[in-house]
Amino acid sequence: MAAITTHALVKEYPGGVRGVDGVDIAIADGEFFALLGPSGCGKTTLLRSIAGLETITEGQLLIGDRDVTRLEPGQRGVAMVFQDYALFPHMDVADNIAYPLKIRRQPRSARRGVASEVGDGLSLTGLMERRPGQLSGGQQQRVALARAVATRPEVLLLDEPLSNLDARLRLEARTFLKELQRELAVTTVFVTHDQAEALALADRIAVMSAGKLIQVGTPREVFAKPATTFVAGFIGSTPMNLLAARVEGGQVRLGSAVVPMPLDAVGAVTDGAEVVWGARPEYLGWSTTAVEGGVEAEVTVVENLGASVLVTAVAGADRLQLVLGEDDEPAPGSRGWVTVPPRRTLLFDAESGRRLDAERAREDAVAVDVAP
Amino acid sequence: MAGLGRFGAGAFVAPALALIGLFLVFPALWTIYLGMTDYRLTGLQAVDPSFVGLDNYEQILGDPAFWRSLRLTLVFVLASGIVGQSLLGFAIAWALRRLTGWLKSVVETLVLAAWVIPASVASFLWIALLDRRGGTLNEILGTQGTAWLIEHPMAMIIIFNIWVGTAFSMLLFSSALASVPPSQLESARMAGASGWQQLRDVVIPNIRGHILTNTLLITLWTFNTFTPYLVTAGGPNGASEILAVYIYNTAIPGGQLGVGAAISLIMLLINLVIALGYLRVGRARAARPAEATAAETAGGAATS
């Protein structure tokens, strides 16, 4: 078990493309940590750099107290489960699980023992003689996990661990994975492009874009207080409403409507500032009677999500989406007011996309003061 | 990459490259030098060959035997390779394309067997077939006493080479025909196209790449084949002495290694021209997939 620390980590490809561009990250011992981002953001490159499969161009990587920046993958004490599981098709399950021990020249009997012990822990009993081709996707994943943990690694890396499973199995595997991680208490880093997966599994999430870390935080922080409009748009199963707005007299003007100033932003903006107003569909409400600080809108589309509905409403040039309970479902074409809780809405700087936050502004100011 | 590194990769490749270098590249280059010496198999020049510059080439280009050999080779390549093997191979593939069952198996097996049996066996089968006194062909045709290999040596090695080599074209065109999208053929059929029209309008355009590949490979192989030597040894009196056989007869039994090397170089140059043609066509065909792969790799590198 060990913490992972990187200092200004850079992975540059021939030709100057930077897959990882100056990443500073500190992953605590035993933490379940997600690298989240769209494809091409550098998350897999970062994971592979930690594994040692990519040579690090600049910077430093520590696992525990050891500087492993230049070590071979086999010397780092990391194990990895690949997206395609990388189970050797010519070996049976037991041989696959015990392969790391074979490399460490452990005798065959010891290998068999460990394989069956680890296999039992991952409900693979009775499958030990099978070849990977004879297993279901979920079983293959468990074999790959078993192989990864058979050597008791200090760090477990998972590359898109759930992407090769079908939708129904994915949920089951997610719970299983979280249980397993708790049980082993091994520092685990996983890569995903699925924000729901990251929110559900991780203790903390790092959102990446273009090789850089955009935000690191708990799922709750990342969901409720995204650092930028990019994170805001990326996290959440229905994307956050992001509308161009302007600050007017301590309130926010959206087209013809005026909504209350989000609490976080009070004191962080001046009158006349061009901003982006953000609100999660789940936090917006609907009223058939006029509401102070509400946005009058017309319902155009209603999509059924099971226990809730996703409503798209148009207010002038703006489109708003809101998630309502099934009992509150409005009829398409009807008019009403979108209600806006100031505690749950956010403002972003129109130019930089950064969230405007009175508290953070103060912190930044302090940081600037302290800087030499 | 792959934990191998430049050095490790070099160590993995080096032995193979050394062998290729010594026994493939070196002889090719050495031919250039040898062709400019009076090197002989026996006698004084075997011990101490001297440099004679372009004398060998002067001698060769002035030798009617060389020009006759080149002409024979041309006829041989055209008749047995390009026309014979390619057309017959295509015809068989076309005739068998929708056939199943024993007839298809019999035809395929026979054509393939002719291809895979060792050349020295195939040659003897034809020597026996064409024998003047006891040969099967004379028995079938009732032409006892006809010495086919002496009266028509070129025609015989051409037919022999068709017999030996058609399998390749058959296999290549079979897989080419199988790759023609059935929907295109069905569309043509629904438009009322006859078999010939389907062939012309749908099949040929679809397999143009295969046709080029086949033609050029066959040309190269037929140009270089030594097997007819086993049937006629170039005779009688050089009447079937194609270039490969001419080199052998000049260099080994004739003992003129230097002259043989000079002819070899001419042959290598002709080969190079044919092969470059093949590469050009091949590259034009491969350009698109290759680009796609490159783009994928680049994308893969850029992707997380």
Next chain:
Amino acid sequence: MTETRTTAAAPPPLAARVARAPRARHFVSRLLTVIGLALLVVFFGVPLAWLATAPFDSAPTLAVAWPDWTLSNFAAIGENRYAIGSFVNSAIIGFGTCVVVLVLGAFASYALSRVRIPGRDGLLYALLLLSSIVTGTAAMVPTFQLVNMLGLIDTHLAVVLVVSGGTLPTVIFILKDFMDSIPRSYEESARLYGARPWQILRDVVVPIARPGLAFVAVWTLVQVWGNFLVPYLLIRRTQQQPAAVLMYTFYTESGQADLRLLSAFALIFSIPIIVMYFLVNRRYGFRFHGGIKS
């Protein structure tokens, strides 16, 4: 009744006329196809028929004839001084070449598949091109001289090395295809557990590439087994000659050929290659660079 008669007398309806003409044409084309195929069977079959009949005929002639069945011809092989030895020679040369080509080819193709060396594809194509233009034929003089200088004339090693050098580019090309198709994650996974490159090759790559290696082994064997020119050029002593060369001397150098020996010898010599070829063809089909023999 009358109605029926009128219909019969009248010209057939358009639809029927249209239908009948293609049917006739179809029949003709079908007939032509069958005749053509029959001619093909004769053309390819008659020369081969001798190989099937003569070895079993107690008094074989050059002509194809229904044999007077016997197996005594095969005894003639044992009586010949060189015949059995030549099969051994062929086997040694074939096996030797297979080993050299497989080992060197596997290492080289793996490295070439995994490491980005600038100009790798160009090099590969150039070698492939070279191997197809520098056939035994065009380079026979320098090859002979080289082997002579190395003092390897009349040795099996010479044939093994020359044939290996000539086939390696193709072998590497084919094997690289197989290596390319092995997901890198397999090796990366092994690397994470500390496996060295040779361990990865032994534990992961070779077992997975086994079909490719088998294919290349058979391909090489077919190439070597029937190869005439290289051993003919490099091996002069009869005791050392492989079957391909001995077969040729049987019908050229001994005045009146012994057809009993010749036919039995030819059959035994051909069978392994035919069996191997059809085995591979059945198993792997015609997927690889234009088949087995080139």
